[in-house]
Amino acid sequence: MLLSPESVLDALRQIEEPSSGHDVVRLGLVKGLAVDDAARSVALTAVVPREGTPFARDVADAVQRVVHETFGSDVTVNVLVDSAPIDLGLDVLNAPQKNAPKIPTGVRHFVAVASGKGGVGKSTVSANLAVALAQLGYRVGLLDADIYGPSVPTMFGVRGQRPRVDEARKIVPLEAHGVKLLSMGMLVDDKQAMIWRGPMVTSALRQFLGDADWGELDILLLDLPPGTGDIHLTLVQTVPITGAVVVSTPQEVALADARKGVTMFENVHVPVLGIVENMAYFSPPDLPDRKYYLFGRGGAARLAETLGVPLLAEIPIEQDVREAGDDGVPVVVAEPLSASAAAFRDLAFDTIRAVELRVAEAPPTQKIDILYR
Numbered sequence: 001m002l003l004s005p006e007s008v009l010d011a012l013r014q015i016e017e018p019s020s021g022h023d024v025v026r027l028g029l030v031k032g033l034a035v036d037d038a039a040r041s042v043a044l045t046a047v048v049p050r051e052g053t054p055f056a057r058d059v060a061d062a063v064q065r066v067v068h069e070t071f072g073s074d075v076t077v078n079v080l081v082d083s084a085p086i087d088l089g090l091d092v093l094n095a096p097q098k099n100a101p102k103i104p105t106g107v108r109h110f111v112a113v114a115s116g117k118g119g120v121g122k123s124t125v126s127a128n129l130a131v132a133l134a135q136l137g138y139r140v141g142l143l144d145a146d147i148y149g150p151s152v153p154t155m156f157g158v159r160g161q162r163p164r165v166d167e168a169r170k171i172v173p174l175e176a177h178g179v180k181l182l183s184m185g186m187l188v189d190d191k192q193a194m195i196w197r198g199p200m201v202t203s204a205l206r207q208f209l210g211d212a213d214w215g216e217l218d219i220l221l222l223d224l225p226p227g228t229g230d231i232h233l234t235l236v237q238t239v240p241i242t243g244a245v246v247v248s249t250p251q252e253v254a255l256a257d258a259r260k261g262v263t264m265f266e267n268v269h270v271p272v273l274g275i276v277e278n279m280a281y282f283s284p285p286d287l288p289d290r291k292y293y294l295f296g297r298g299g300a301a302r303l304a305e306t307l308g309v310p311l312l313a314e315i316p317i318e319q320d321v322r323e324a325g326d327d328g329v330p331v332v333v334a335e336p337l338s339a340s341a342a343a344f345r346d347l348a349f350d351t352i353r354a355v356e357l358r359v360a361e362a363p364p365t366q367k368i369d370i371l372y373r
């Protein structure tokens with residue numbers, strides 16, 4: 001049988017990670033897959049959530065057995081086992097935060113997705129990160145806080161749908177691709193949005209946070225508008241944000257604005273979980289091993305290093321990403337084997353890890369009170 005990345009991944013789905021009950025491909029535990037049909041060889045890294053478990057001990061054998069059973073015993077299989085502190089059991093995420101201020105929701109962690117500059121792909125990153133986390137089994141919500149340019153309804157294919165209000169007068173989020181959704185775009189149409197002023201936006205956002213029935217969530221992602229304004233302040237005043245993910249493209253102008261975004265969060269004592277470089281490079285579909293760094297190379301990595309925060313992911317620029325966004329099916333669902341989908345799954349893992357580190361290292365973020373004159 002022909003060895004290809006797709007066929008090998010398909011075969012590896014037989015291997016289950018016992019603590020979560022999900023297969024290793026779905027969990028993103030298979031990394032760095034290299035397949036050569038001519039040489040009849042397969043190499044990969046298996047990520048194990050914890051060292052010393054039976055799964056960590058047996059996974060290499062399981063991979064070899066499955067590959068031999070499916071493709072023949074002539075195939076050379078190289079498996080590197082890498083342990084990463086990933087808690088698939090959600091214990092850390094589910095642990096109540098000490099001294100956490102009371103907020104009227106069952107949300108464990110609020111994670112803001114922000115950028116300084118507009119159009120760098122915040123909403124695309126938020127949508128795909130949300131779906132990738134849901135695919136991993138986390139309970140995820142996404143709040144599109146951008147009233148002047150809401151894109152979540154389009155990206156999730158729920159344009160025109162309005163959330164209903166239940167008997168308890170709570171707003172019930174919509175649900176698509178396993179993610180609970182509310183968007184400022186569900187409240188008002190585009191023309192109306194233009195005349196909304198700051199205080200109205202602020203009160204709508206507070207309603208979406210306080211008066212919506214999000215249920216129990218591990219993570220509520222907040223897709224912020226570009227820049228630093230009323231909405232950002234409202235958020236930090238309303239909920240304790242566990243951390244922020246800052247999205248940038250490789251251009252200097254975008255990086256300079258990303259740095260401003262980071263400073264804003266630092267000023268309000270919200271830790272930055274890391275930086276995502278979007279549109280980091282382009283690989284032609286017929287030459288998938290080539291990488292062209294259209295907008296410059298390594299800028300986000302340098303920025304992350306200067307700021308002392310992790311570079312969480314480098315997402316390639318791909319036609320599929322844009323098309324998927326326009327079609328209402330995020331690329332991690334529409335094209336799960338694409339390079340961008342793999343990068344978004346890595347981002348999901350790294351975000352969880354950053355949240356866990358944050359919970360382990362620092363006291364929880366307090367919502368801050370800002371007094372207006």
Ligand SMILES: Nc1ncnc2c1ncn2[C@@H]1O[C@H](COP(=O)(O)OP(=O)(O)OP(=O)(O)O)[C@@H](O)[C@H]1O
Nearest residue numbers: 118119120121122123124226316317318321322325
């Ligand atoms: N990695 C990518 N590859 C290809 N297209 C992309 C990628 N990331 C984003 N895009 C496209 O770029 C456009 C802008 O992306 P998006 O709306 O996510 O940016 P944004 O930062 O949320 O913008 P805004 O500041 O207006 O909220 C969209 O058409 C989206 O499909």
Ligand SMILES: [Mg+2]
Nearest residue numbers: 122123146151
């Ligand atoms: Mg956006």
